[in-house]
Amino acid sequence: MGKIIRMGEYFRRGFLEPSGDQPSLFDWIFSTDHKRIGLLYLYSISTFFAVGVTLGLLIRLELIAPGSTIVGPDTYNALFTLHGVVMIFLFIIPGIPAAFGNILLPLQIGARDVAFPRLNLFSWWLYIIGASMALSSLLGGGGPPDTGWTFYLPFAGETATNVSLAVFAVFILGFSSILTGLNFITTIHRMRAPGMTWTRLPLFIWSLYATAWVQVLATPILGITLLLILAERILGLGLFDAARGGDPLMYQHLFWIYSHPAVYIMVLPAMGVVSEIIPVFARRPIFGYKAIVASSIGIAAAGSLVWGHHMFVSGMSDTAILVFSLLTFIVAIPSAVKVFNWVATLYGGSIRLDAPMLFALSFVLLFSIGGLSGLVLGAAATDVHVHDTHFVVAHFHYVMFGGTGFAFFGALHYWFPKIFGCMYNNRRATWGWGIMIIGFNLLYFSMMLAGLRGMPRRYYDYLLQFSQLNRLATYGSWILAVGLMLMAANLLIALRRGQCVGANPWEAATLEWTVASPPPTENFAQLPQVSHGPYDFKKAGKP
Amino acid sequence: MPDDTRHTGAMRQLIATWGLLLCLTAATVGISRIDLGAGNIWAALGIATGKAALVIFFFMHLKEEGRVIKISLLVALATLATFIGLTFFDVLYR
Amino acid sequence: MNTSAQHHDAEGARLGMWLFLLSELLLFGGLFVLFAVYLQRYPDQFIAGGKQLSLAFGAGNTALLLTSSLTVALALEALRRNRYRLCQWLLGSTIGAALWFLVNKGLEWHAKFEHDLYPGSVTLRQAPPGHDTFFGLYYLTTGLHGLHVIIGGVILAWVLCLVRQGRITGTSPTILENSALYWHLVDVIWIFIFPLYYLLL
Numbered sequence: 001m002g003k004i005i006r007m008g009e010y011f012r013r014g015f016l017e018p019s020g021d022q023p024s025l026f027d028w029i030f031s032t033d034h035k036r037i038g039l040l041y042l043y044s045i046s047t048f049f050a051v052g053v054t055l056g057l058l059i060r061l062e063l064i065a066p067g068s069t070i071v072g073p074d075t076y077n078a079l080f081t082l083h084g085v086v087m088i089f090l091f092i093i094p095g096i097p098a099a100f101g102n103i104l105l106p107l108q109i110g111a112r113d114v115a116f117p118r119l120n121l122f123s124w125w126l127y128i129i130g131a132s133m134a135l136s137s138l139l140g141g142g143g144p145p146d147t148g149w150t151f152y153l154p155f156a157g158e159t160a161t162n163v164s165l166a167v168f169a170v171f172i173l174g175f176s177s178i179l180t181g182l183n184f185i186t187t188i189h190r191m192r193a194p195g196m197t198w199t200r201l202p203l204f205i206w207s208l209y210a211t212a213w214v215q216v217l218a219t220p221i222l223g224i225t226l227l228l229i230l231a232e233r234i235l236g237l238g239l240f241d242a243a244r245g246g247d248p249l250m251y252q253h254l255f256w257i258y259s260h261p262a263v264y265i266m267v268l269p270a271m272g273v274v275s276e277i278i279p280v281f282a283r284r285p286i287f288g289y290k291a292i293v294a295s296s297i298g299i300a301a302a303g304s305l306v307w308g309h310h311m312f313v314s315g316m317s318d319t320a321i322l323v324f325s326l327l328t329f330i331v332a333i334p335s336a337v338k339v340f341n342w343v344a345t346l347y348g349g350s351i352r353l354d355a356p357m358l359f360a361l362s363f364v365l366l367f368s369i370g371g372l373s374g375l376v377l378g379a380a381a382t383d384v385h386v387h388d389t390h391f392v393v394a395h396f397h398y399v400m401f402g403g404t405g406f407a408f409f410g411a412l413h414y415w416f417p418k419i420f421g422c423m424y425n426n427r428r429a430t431w432g433w434g435i436m437i438i439g440f441n442l443l444y445f446s447m448m449l450a451g452l453r454g455m456p457r458r459y460y461d462y463l464l465q466f467s468q469l470n471r472l473a474t475y476g477s478w479i480l481a482v483g484l485m486l487m488a489a490n491l492l493i494a495l496r497r498g499q500c501v502g503a504n505p506w507e508a509a510t511l512e513w514t515v516a517s518p519p520p521t522e523n524f525a526q527l528p529q530v531s532h533g534p535y536d537f538k539k540a541g542k543p
Numbered sequence: 544m545p546d547d548t549r550h551t552g553a554m555r556q557l558i559a560t561w562g563l564l565l566c567l568t569a570a571t572v573g574i575s576r577i578d579l580g581a582g583n584i585w586a587a588l589g590i591a592t593g594k595a596a597l598v599i600f601f602f603m604h605l606k607e608e609g610r611v612i613k614i615s616l617l618v619a620l621a622t623l624a625t626f627i628g629l630t631f632f633d634v635l636y637r
Numbered sequence: 638m639n640t641s642a643q644h645h646d647a648e649g650a651r652l653g654m655w656l657f658l659l660s661e662l663l664l665f666g667g668l669f670v671l672f673a674v675y676l677q678r679y680p681d682q683f684i685a686g687g688k689q690l691s692l693a694f695g696a697g698n699t700a701l702l703l704t705s706s707l708t709v710a711l712a713l714e715a716l717r718r719n720r721y722r723l724c725q726w727l728l729g730s731t732i733g734a735a736l737w738f739l740v741n742k743g744l745e746w747h748a749k750f751e752h753d754l755y756p757g758s759v760t761l762r763q764a765p766p767g768h769d770t771f772f773g774l775y776y777l778t779t780g781l782h783g784l785h786v787i788i789g790g791v792i793l794a795w796v797l798c799l800v801r802q803g804r805i806t807g808t809s810p811t812i813l814e815n816s817a818l819y820w821h822l823v824d825v826i827w828i829f830i831f832p833l834y835y836l837l838l
Contacts, residue, residue: 115646115649116650178660179657182653182656185652186652186653186656189611189649189652190649190652191649213618216656216659217622217660218663219660220660220661220662220664220667221663221664221666221667224665224666224667225667227777227781228777235756235757236756236757237757237769237773237776237777238769238770238773239671239777243766244769245679245682245767245768245770246769246770247675249633250630250671253630253633254670254671257630257670304625304626305625305629308629308632308633311633316637317633317634317635317636319632319633320629320632320633320636320637323629323632554714557710557711561704561706561707565700568696568699568700571832572692572836575832575836575837575838576838583837583838584837587832587833587836588832588833590832591828591831591832591833598706598821598828599821601710602706602821603817603818603822611652612652615652615655615659616655616659619659619662619663622663623662623666623669627673630673630674631673631674634677
């Protein structure tokens, strides 16, 4: 009897509180609680995001005027390489799935943890080891890598910079990503609460599911590609050396076979977040649930067929250009299905413009701009004109930062009261959002225009005619940074002094809102019996 | 929990599979010594696929698994085939 | 640690293992993509390269791996019938086969090195394009496969210890099940490596 009472007390505590008499740091970094691991990811990912932002601001500062402004060409090469590696592999790819996915996946399907809790902890450790190695490639040895985040051979095989270390770091990060993916797939298949049928899964879970498949099936190709780089650097096999019968284009094929699907690893979970936020703040069930599910699977599948559009001017065959261009346009269909369904959900809803909703709506806008500019790049003829210009850079920042980045912030504002049990100041959050939107568009729209006029990417110097747009873009980067800092400060203040809110401040209908905030260890005292869909707001607050 | 009756004869089945695998190995070596032109590589791949299927279905017990694992394997193989196939749109027509 | 969240789900554990194996399949898949492309480009050089490989070592190692696949499958069967001695003996033979495979591989590579056929060797650098590519892929593929043999062997040795200690039993066979699956995958990959590299004509 005494044991039962003790267990009850253990259960009532939130996962944020220390759970033993060990020092509390060890309580965290060796915890197998999915929420703690998710928070570890959230903190580490946010830290690396700050590093990436700093590198990005330095790139923009260098480009404020033609000529060498603050750094020379070699340092500039290192800056954009590390900015790419940090942002792609340390922030965007793990961002939403590893941080929010870990915290919310078991909560949303009514489970007590993921299928393999210790493997989950191991994934985080791999992530931290890989991240530390990637960052340490900045220091010592031959200097920071200067290949760009794509590590194209043959250059990556020859440069004396710390490419091997960075490549090995990314290999470890990829391993971490695969393990998270297989953990999530198994969890979704095996651990749904009674009554949580496939059509009652929240759309965020569906997006994680589609993402996890891409993680499991595409990431190994990155793994072997990175091993090939290492083999070239260490053994000099010459597999991609044209003089010895190799084909440099095959490196690009292998690299993009992963790295294009990786774009969908980055954006699908973001779409899932938006699909959660919009119905809650429009007080309407999502329009076309099954179409959105199908489009998630469709994007994951079709997204694996289009890597060749990164290689239109690389010397690939014309037939391949035609095929890949056509396939690229097919991805637009499931993406558009999502956008239309979100808009249709808004139609006739009673819309509440709190911070999460503002971020979700700006996702729809910025993602659409990014997606449509992607069609310009997917069409081979126009791609030849804008290839390797700032147009491309602006395009993928609209998709990745405007899309996934803003959805990440949206997720942060939406689930903040659930994770920490307290609320931030909505006015300040709105101001932060507004400043970021202005800065973001000033920054990247200027770059898009400069690119259309011929400003090449990855150059530390440029012709006088691009001065004005570059200056505007740099001003935009400062405004964006101010907005980011305001947002961060607002959330940090909320952590210390935020007001307590109940279990369900947004009156949402998914399962995570039926437990206390912060959720107790083990999530559910008794596994819930699910009796309604995720957007059935009349039954909000009940399982 | 597997019950004993289900596993009666299981060992014999595994050994038979192994015998078949060794025969197929001998066959693939034999066929490779006959000149079939481009047919050689396809024969070799065909036999290899057959051997892999034996290992996967009997040694790895895929035949006793549910739909999820079977479909997953098909998806993975289709994905790999697609990667190779689409690459050849470039390689064959360059 | 014995919380209900970690209660045992054998089917889930197998699903997780299969997904991991699928990712391994795709890892080697990248090398098969390269092989297919370069075979298409340099059919003559690849055939010439294949003829320089030792059929005896290739076929012998194939038979070894197939047999070790059988012994590990039988070990699982023995465990399920609680015949622990037999299970340990079969696991021991599997590990023995793994070691034998590696010794063969070492001898084979050594012979190649003697003939000046290794990455960056003078003979290969002076050979016509395509020759170099064949041996580059050969070393990379068999090397990566050999690494998997080593990992598989170590895992099976650990499993053997667990069976000895009675921590893997007929009622809790999951660790042996999943390790056996891994070992079979190493076999499946070799089933494709063998004809592609050793039997080209």
